[in-house]
Amino acid sequence: MTFSTVDLTPAIGTQVRTDRETLLDGSIAGDIRALLEQRGVLLFRGYDLSDEEQLQFAKTLGTPRNEHGTDITKVSSDKTKSPIFAEYTEGTYFFHFDDTYMEYPALASVLRARTVAPEGGQTEFANTYAIYDDLPEDERDFLDTLQGVHSQETIQRKAFPNPTDWQLSLWGEGAIPATTHPLVWHHRTGRKSLLLGETIRTIPGLPKDESDALIRKLLNLAERPEYVYRHEWQVGDVLIWDNTGTMHRVVPFDLTCGRELHRVKLAGEEPIRAPSKVPA
Template sequence: MPELKLKHIPLTPRIGSQLDIGRDELLSGDYAADIRKILVERGVVVIRDAHVDDDQLRHIAATLGEVRLGQSKRGADGVTLNEGEGGVLKVSLDPEINPQYARFLLGNHLWHMDGPYEAIPPFATLFTPYRMANVGGDTLFASTYAAYEDLPEEEKDFLAPLRAVHTMPASLFPSMRNVTPEEFAVWHSYPQAVRPLVWHHKSGRKSLVLGSAAAWIEGMHPAESHDLLQRLTLHATQDKYVYRHKWQAGDLAIWDNTGALHRVMPYDLASKREYHRCTLNGEEPITAVGRDHAVN
């Protein structure tokens, strides 16, 4: 990595760094360029004792990129965005806190990336606890850059032309087996998206595009497709590519949604766990290996 003003301590060899920075420095924006570099390189960054409120969360997010806005608004690509009030979304499975989306968020228990249905998926998310779970509720992150980089060359060649179909039913059904026909109809109304299995980023780096929404590989026999996606997901989420974050009050975590999968571990719903998040707009479409970035 080029020379940085900001110090960071790796949390595991392949993913995750803790930043040596305080709230005032975060708010100043003076270190934003360095935070972005470390974030993309390390997949997730953690700041302990940040203790940011919603306004500060929004402000810090705006130093790092373009804050996503929108409440229950269907975008041009048919995807409904819900980014909460002024770009701060309250993430909770408690229907009292989150009446519209609590059940949808059950899908967060599975490995996923945010927004694979969107033409340009979100770049990054800032996440801070408002009320933590008593038991459980750790967040796990897996580096899809590192997982790709370690594949044998012949497998990289095999995967390069493949594309996966991402669907809302695939992402939600495994965590919501008691779905009602009405709910299923809502899931089904979401557009499917076909995305390259390997993302050739503008930076030149490549990552796997996986997650629970990846339902099947276009043009492949369903059984082979199922086995391939399962095998790649198990590969990408091995311990050596994963950072497990145990939350403390005041934490601020930021993850690169374009190079990492994430999931929350089960927790006691009575804890009324509530986190506040701010998401940054994506900056590039998922581009296949060998495709011109300008035309995809």
């Protein structure tokens, strides 16, 4: 068995190198899980897995979560391949966590590139553990007292400011109610990360101008290069990110170019807290 790693940036992202059999048999799954929690994003390059092998690998790390009737979701802006995801593509151009509307957000996603965009289409990740850790102690203490209201409609309206009734039926707050979560996620490991994203509509208890300013300040921190890894996709890449401490977004690309990735989501194992619904 061979197993080695190369960090891709100082704060986030590591490439894992091992042989194919070891990758699929689960013998290093514990090491991969631990490394994922520490580094946020893991890259496995050059394996050219099939759908069946991708799912086999994912099962060594956790429990695949069935989405829309399948364990493997096609991530594509082509409505004939991915009729639901295609409606969300442009909303993914903004930093977000997956599943902030759920009590148990996905633990991680295992993503494999089938067709890449000739220009754009990279995926960027921001380490919200590191952002939190680098804040002054008094700011960390203050953020620990706050909550954020997350809404899928909030992020989608950044891409679609004048949505159709059909779009609102998919991601409007009437379809996916807003939820309130702590700004700081206290993990079972004892570590803390910021729960950020362009899904945040407001911070309850603060005047609107202060709420808007704080949200923008925190999201601006996530733009700083020391916290970000930008992945340049190659066909066959397998990439995993920790959805409990890492935001992600897609760099805009030509929606007709055929970009396609296959995703296995791992079911959440750790609640943020029971989400409380808030009025629109």
